Amino acid sequence: MDEPIGSRDETRYEPEVKKEYANDQIVVTWEPAYCIHAADCLNGLPAVFDAWRSPWVAVDNASADEIAEVVMRCPTGALHFRRLDGGQEESGSAEPTVQLRANGPLFVRGKIRIEDASGHLIREDTRVALCRCGGSDNKPFCDGTHRSIGFRSGPSRASSA
Numbered sequence: 332m333d334e335p336i337g338s339r340d341e342t343r344y345e346p347e348v349k350k351e352y353a354n355d356q357i358v359v360t361w362e363p364a365y366c367i368h369a370a371d372c373l374n375g376l377p378a379v380f381d382a383w384r385s386p387w388v389a390v391d392n393a394s395a396d397e398i399a400e401v402v403m404r405c406p407t408g409a410l411h412f413r414r415l416d417g418g419q420e421e422s423g424s425a426e427p428t429v430q431l432r433a434n435g436p437l438f439v440r441g442k443i444r445i446e447d448a449s450g451h452l453i454r455e456d457t458r459v460a461l462c463r464c465g466g467s468d469n470k471p472f473c474d475g476t477h478r479s480i481g482f483r484s485g486p487s488r489a490s491s492a
């Protein structure tokens with residue numbers, strides 16, 4: 332599959348790249364270094380998020396509430412928003428959770444602080460996708476390489492506790 336337009340013109344792994352899409356109600360930010368094309372945004376609100384259009388985010392095509400709700404579905408933290416209309420801002424879930432994506436990364440939600448071995452901050456966020464296949468060029472974050480290397484996570488253990 333071709334790369335969507337939205338990622339084609341970005342230097343993929345530069346963490347300082349942050350694109351903004353705004354009107355007078357909401358600002359949506361997108362950091363391509365963390366985007367693995369999970370497509371929750373594309374599927375959730377295709378009038379706003381369209382990877383084959385440029386710019387790929389059209390904030391005028393839905394209400395700020397609708398956009399905010401879909402942005403919060405982004406499992407990697409590549410998408411965030413700020414409200415300019417007094418609407419509800421983003422909130423991190425109180426309890427941290429780790430979801431094992433079949434044949435893919437670990438989706439972590441909560442108040443997350445990632446540090447290197449020396450304790451230097453790598454990223455603070457409320458949503459991140461961490462590599463568990465070992466193949467990412469953007470560790471500790473997933474970069475989608477699990478797909479191209481055919482990573483298989485095996486069966487997950489379910490707890491009844």
Ligand code: FES
Binds near residue numbers: 476477
């Ligand atoms: S799990 Fe996605 S690159 Fe490793």
